[in-house]
Amino acid sequence: MLKDEIDKALNVIRDGGIILYPTDTIWGIGCDATNTDAVKKIYQLKQREESKSMIILVDADHKLEQYITEVPAIAFDLIEFAENPLTLVMPGAKNISPALIAEDGSVGIRVSAHPFCQQLIQRMRKPLVSTSANISGQPSPQFFDEVTEDILNGVDYVADVDQLLREPKKPSTIMRLDAKGHFEFIRR
Template sequence: MLKDEINKALKVIQDGGIILYPTDTIWGIGCDATNTDAIKKIYQLKQRSESKSMIILVDIDNKLPSYISEVPDIAYDLIEYAENPLTLIMPGAKNISPALIAEDGSVGIRVTSHPFCQQLIQRLRKPLVSTSANISGQPSPEYFGKIDQEIIDGVDYVVDIDQYSTEIKKPSTIMRLAPNGGFEFIRR
């Protein structure tokens, strides 16, 4: 079943579509992080300003240098020892759509531990956009049953995994990391 869902989601993403999918945190809306048109569809669906950037997911930490010019050494330690899913905002974003890069050149990036996400990213060979499955300004849904119908109807594919779970999930911890290793918490 996991393999079937990965194949279906992969085809939609490769065709420029957007998906609704489970992650190691809350449900996300995602697409190919190099496809600007697909990213714009997500902004429209969320009714979100394009000045508020979205994060990307990678499957393994050795992919960080593919998308960040200079990854501070501490980033790997933070990822390894974080007790909760951790999104790192780092400058020097590269090899992704300009629509995901903040004005200061940074992007938020998380190494996902979710098997569906990891395998989908491996097959896609690109990072996956991840943004909470809600209209901008509304609360993030804690599980699938709390996702607004407008979001479900607005994506090209809804991944059929974990839809019946009512486990309360929280968004990731977010830290801004400077090239010199200095950091600050944005969201704990």
């Protein structure tokens, strides 16, 4: 049952752990985006340089203002009209672990439409880190059965949700947005 999986994941996250979970794009590794020790565990597991920041997920667009100093008005239109999951990289990151903030002060943030993510984030009352469930440089897993043993064994909890789904999903579209609302595509 979804509620039970959310309860289990929430307990692990509150204890500073990291989880493997489904998103509206691909399988992800996540933790409390305000917990620097947990964020560093993900960097270690992925063997990823800390200079390569990870994104955060929120459950609703009005939450952007809690984590971005000045959200350009166009951000809400872009999210509303996006046909695919959309990650916005915006300057002025705040109220999250410094380990997630890029050198230029930005962070990538996405409003997740996946029920597991939405409900978990609502219960956490904090954003959820989201990064592909792979070792850096290796292919991102499209499906749960493509997640490698080192990732499965390296997380503290594996969500028992959507593990049998075979519907192909793509990574999100990524756009960089400045404080004045100018934007550019990083990944389409």
